[in-house]
Amino acid sequence: MAFPGGVLLLLLSSVLAIGNVKLASSSTFEIDYKNDCFAKDGKPFRYVSGSIHYSRIPRVYWVDRLQKMYMAGLNAIQTYVPWNYHEALPKQYNFTGDRDLEHFLQLAHDIGFLVILRPGPYICAEWEMGGLPAWLLKKNDIVLRSSDADYINAVDQWMGTLLPKIKPFLYQNGGPIITVQVENEYGSYFACDYNYLRHLTKLFRSHLGDEVVLFTTDGADQGYLKCGALQGLYATVDFGPGGNVTKAFSAQRHAEPRGPLVNSEFYTGWLDHWGEHHSVVNKDAVAKSLNEILALGANVNLYMFIGGTNFGYWNGANSPYAPQPTSYDYDAPLTEAGDLTDKYFLIRDVIRMYKNVPDGPPPPTTPKFAYGAVKMKMLKTVASALDMLSFSGPVKSIYPLTFIDMKQHFGFMLYRTKLPKDCSKPTPLSSPLNGVHDRGYVTVDGVPQGILERDKCLSINITGAAGSEVDILVENMGRINYGKYINDFKGLVSNLTLGSDTLSNWLIYSLSIDEVVSKGFFWKGSHGRNVFSHSAKLTTPAFYGGSFSIPSGIPDLPQDTYIHFPDWRKGQVWINGFNLGRYWPARGPQVTLYVPAHILRTDAPNNITVLELVSAPCDSGTCTVEFVDTPILNATVSHPALKHKMFDKGDLA
Numbered sequence: 027m028a029f030p031g032g033v034l035l036l037l038l039s040s041v042l043a044i045g046n047v048k049l050a051s052s053s054t055f056e057i058d059y060k061n062d063c064f065a066k067d068g069k070p071f072r073y074v075s076g077s078i079h080y081s082r083i084p085r086v087y088w089v090d091r092l093q094k095m096y097m098a099g100l101n102a103i104q105t106y107v108p109w110n111y112h113e114a115l116p117k118q119y120n121f122t123g124d125r126d127l128e129h130f131l132q133l134a135h136d137i138g139f140l141v142i143l144r145p146g147p148y149i150c151a152e153w154e155m156g157g158l159p160a161w162l163l164k165k166n167d168i169v170l171r172s173s174d175a176d177y178i179n180a181v182d183q184w185m186g187t188l189l190p191k192i193k194p195f196l197y198q199n200g201g202p203i204i205t206v207q208v209e210n211e212y213g214s215y216f217a218c219d220y221n222y223l224r225h226l227t228k229l230f231r232s233h234l235g236d237e238v239v240l241f242t243t244d245g246a247d248q249g250y251l252k253c254g255a256l257q258g259l260y261a262t263v264d265f266g267p268g269g270n271v272t273k274a275f276s277a278q279r280h281a282e283p284r285g286p287l288v289n290s291e292f293y294t295g296w297l298d299h300w301g302e303h304h305s306v307v308n309k310d311a312v313a314k315s316l317n318e319i320l321a322l323g324a325n326v327n328l329y330m331f332i333g334g335t336n337f338g339y340w341n342g343a344n345s346p347y348a349p350q351p352t353s354y355d356y357d358a359p360l361t362e363a364g365d366l367t368d369k370y371f372l373i374r375d376v377i378r379m380y381k382n383v384p385d386g387p388p389p390p391t392t393p394k395f396a397y398g399a400v401k402m403k404m405l406k407t408v409a410s411a412l413d414m415l416s417f418s419g420p421v422k423s424i425y426p427l428t429f430i431d432m433k434q435h436f437g438f439m440l441y442r443t444k445l446p447k448d449c450s451k452p453t454p455l456s457s458p459l460n461g462v463h464d465r466g467y468v469t470v471d472g473v474p475q476g477i478l479e480r481d482k483c484l485s486i487n488i489t490g491a492a493g494s495e496v497d498i499l500v501e502n503m504g505r506i507n508y509g510k511y512i513n514d515f516k517g518l519v520s521n522l523t524l525g526s527d528t529l530s531n532w533l534i535y536s537l538s539i540d541e542v543v544s545k546g547f548f549w550k551g552s553h554g555r556n557v558f559s560h561s562a563k564l565t566t567p568a569f570y571g572g573s574f575s576i577p578s579g580i581p582d583l584p585q586d587t588y589i590h591f592p593d594w595r596k597g598q599v600w601i602n603g604f605n606l607g608r609y610w611p612a613r614g615p616q617v618t619l620y621v622p623a624h625i626l627r628t629d630a631p632n633n634i635t636v637l638e639l640v641s642a643p644c645d646s647g648t649c650t651v652e653f654v655d656t657p658i659l660n661a662t663v664s665h666p667a668l669k670h671k672m673f674d675k676g677d678l679a
C-alpha cells in the first residue's frame with residue numbers, strides 16, 4: 027500500500043526538523059527520502075545491526091556479548107522490551123538486576139553501538155504470550171492488540187512508565203536509540219485495527235517527541251503490509267536467507283516508494299519446538315543473502331545475533347500448541363552461551379566488504395567446565411509438600427478454576443478431587459474440550475495413572491476405588507506468542523469427565539514452587555521415601571535434590587557448564603534457587619541446559635533441585651544429573667528442508 031501523501035508530509039517535516047534540531051543539538055537521525063537512506067547528523071547512514079535480547083542473557087554477560095557483536099563489525103543492536111518481564115503484576119515494575127534496561131542501553135552506548143528499540147507492547151519473540159502480561163486475561167474476553175478499552179488502559183499505563191525512561195537514550199538527546207518500532211508484525215494479526223496503531227503512534231510521540239523515527243516491521247509480502255503499515259510509521263520488512271532479496275524488498279517499496287531499504291529481521295537461524303527437529307540454517311546461505319542485502323545498500327538487522335536462554339518459564343509457544351524449548355540458541359552466529367562460531371566469522375567477512383570492522387580479535391569463547399555426575403535423592407513428592415507449597419491452602423470450587431482465576435501466572439497448580447464411583451476397571455478420564463493447558467500428571471491415591479496433554483492426549487484410563495483421591499498436577503508450558511490464540515488460559519480450562527460424568531468438587535492448590543525452592547525448604551529435615559511405581563514406569567511428580575562443590579585448585583572456576591539428565595524425562599530445574607528452565611530430553615531436541623557460572627558458588631555446596639514430572643530414574647539404583655562441557659540441542663536430526671527456504675512468519679500460521 028502506497029502513501030504518497032504521507033511521504034510528502036514526512037519529507038516536509040523532516041526538512042523542518044533538520045532546521046529546528048540543528049539549533050538545539052548536533053545529533054539528528056532521520057529518513058532521507060531523496061537519497062533513499064537514513065541520515066545521521068545530516069550524512070547518509072546505513073546500519074548493520076544484530077538482535078540481542080537482554081532478557082535472555084544474564085546481566086554479567088551483557089558486556090561480553092555486546093563486545094563480540096561490536097568486533098563483528100555491527101554498528102547497531104536491536105532489542106525487544108518484554109512488557110511482562112517488567113510488569114509482572116499490575117503497576118509493580120521491575121527494572122533492576124537482569125531487568126535493568128537502562129543499564130543495558132548505557133552499556134551498548136558505551137561500547138559504541140546505536141540501538142534499534144522494539145518496545146512492543148506486543149513483541150512475539152518466542153517469549154511467553156509475546157511479551158503481554160498474563161494478568162491482562164483477568165478480563166476474559168479482552169481483545170489483545172486492539173482498541174479494547176481495558177487493553178488500551180493497561181498499555182497507556184505501561185508506556186507511561188517505560189517511555190520516559192527511554193527518552194534520554196534517544197539519539198536526539200545524546201543517547202544511542204536511533205529508531206523505535208511500534209507494535210510488531212501487526213499485519214500478521216487478525217484484528218487489523220488501524221485505530222489501535224494510530225493510538226500507539228500518538229502515545230509514542232507524546233512521550234518520545236516528534237523527531238524520533240518510528241517504524242513498523244512486517245513479513246515481506248503486500249498481504250502483511252496491508253494491516254501492518256500506517257501513515258507516519260516507516261514500514262520495514264523481515265525475511266531470511268535463501269530467497270530473492272530484490273523481490274522481498276519490492277514488498278517494502280510498495281509501502282515506501284522512497285526511503286531506506288530495511289530488513290528488520292534477517293534470520294541467521296530459526297526457532298525450535300519441543301518434539302521437532304533442531305533448526306539449523308546453513309552459514310553459506312546466510313552469507314550469500316547478507317551480501318546481496320548489503321550490496322543493495324540496504325539496512326539490515328541480523329535476527330538473532332545471539333539468541334540466549336528462556337530461563338524459568340519465559341518460553342512462548344506456537345499454535346496448534348507447540349511450546350519452544352528452554353534454549354533460544356537459534357543457530358545464531360554466537361551460541362546460546364556466547365561462543366564464537368564459523369557463522370560468526372563468515373558474517374564478519376561479509377560485513378568487512380562493506381564497512382570497517384574493528385581491528386583485533388573478538389573476546390574469546392568463555393571456557394566451559396564438566397563438573398561431572400551429581401547423585402540425586404528424592405526429597406518430597408509434590409503431594410506430600412502441599413502444606414509448604416500452597417501458603418494459603420486450597421480453594422474449593424465445584425468446577426475447575428484457571429490459573430488466572432487463582433491469580434497464579436506461571437508454573438504448576440494442583441487440582442484434587444475424589445473418584446465419585448468405583449473404577450476397578452480402566453475408566454476413561456477425559457478432557458472432551460481439550461482443556462488441559464498444557465499438561466496434566468494424573469495420580470489416584472498417589473499412584474501415577476498417565477498424562478493428559480493439550481492437543482495431543484485428551485483421554486487416559488484410570489483405576490481406583492470410589493472415594494480415592496485424584497490429583498492432577500497441571501503444568502503451564504508457556505503461553506502462545508503468535509497468531510490469534512494468544513489469549514492462552516492455563517490450568518484446567520474446561521471440565522474433565524470420568525466415563526460419562528463431569529467431575530466436580532475440586533480442591534485447587536496454587537503452588538509457590540519457586541519461593542519454596544529458593545528458601546531451601548525441601549532440604550530441611552526431609553528424607554526421601556520411595557515413590558509409587560506403576561506398570562508404565564511412571565513416578566509420582568516429586569522433588570529431587572543433590573549438591574556439588576566447585577573443585578579447588580583449578581584456576582578460574584566456576585565456569586559455565588551444561589546440565590544433562592540421563593534417564594530423566596521431563597521437569598524443571600533450579601540451581602541455588604535460580605530457575606534454569608524446563609528439561610525434556612525424552613522429547614528433545616534440547617537435551618542439556620545452559621548453566622551460567624554466576625549462579626554457582628565456591629564458598630558453599632551448590633544445591634540442585636529437580637522437579638521430575640514423569641519418571642525419575644532413582645528407583646533403579648543410581649540417579650544422577652551430570653555437568654558436561656558441550657551442549658546437546660539436536661537430539662533429533664536437523665531438518666534438511668530448512669536449508670534452502672525463505673523464512674517468513676507465514677510458516678508459523
Ligand SMILES: *[C@@H]1O[C@H](CO)[C@@H](O)[C@H](O)[C@H]1NC(C)=O
Binds near residue numbers: 121
Ligand atoms: C527484579 O528482578 C531482578 C532480576 O530478575 C530480581 O533479582 C529481583 O528479585 C526482582 N525484584 C523484585 C522486587 O521482584
Ligand SMILES: *[C@@H]1O[C@H](CO)[C@@H](O)[C@H](O)[C@H]1NC(C)=O
Binds near residue numbers: 270271272273276
Ligand atoms: C528476483 O526478483 C526480481 C524482481 O522480482 C527479478 O527481476 C529477478 O529476475 C529475480 N532474480 C532471480 C535470480 O530470480
Ligand SMILES: *[C@@H]1O[C@H](CO)[C@@H](O)[C@H](O)[C@H]1NC(C)=O
Binds near residue numbers: 452454485486487
Ligand atoms: C481404555 O480402556 C478401554 C477398555 O479396556 C480400551 O478399550 C481403551 O482403548 C483404553 N483407552 C486408552 C486411551 O488407553
Ligand SMILES: *[C@@H]1O[C@H](CO)[C@@H](O)[C@H](O)[C@H]1NC(C)=O
Binds near residue numbers: 426518519520
Ligand atoms: C463445567 O460444567 C458446568 C456444568 O455444565 C458449567 O456450568 C461450567 O461452566 C463448566 N466449567 C468449565 C470450566 O468449563
Ligand SMILES: *[C@@H]1O[C@H](CO)[C@@H](O)[C@H](O)[C@H]1NC(C)=O
Binds near residue numbers: 546549627630631632
Ligand atoms: C545448599 O544447602 C545447604 C544445606 O541447606 C546450605 O548449607 C548451603 O548454604 C546451600 N548452598 C547455597 C549455595 O545456598
Ligand SMILES: *[C@@H]1O[C@H](CO)[C@@H](O)[C@H](O)[C@H]1NC(C)=O
Binds near residue numbers: 660662663664
Ligand atoms: C548435532 O550438533 C553437533 C554440534 O553442532 C554436530 O556435531 C552433530 O553432527 C549434530 N547431530 C545431528 C544428529 O544433527
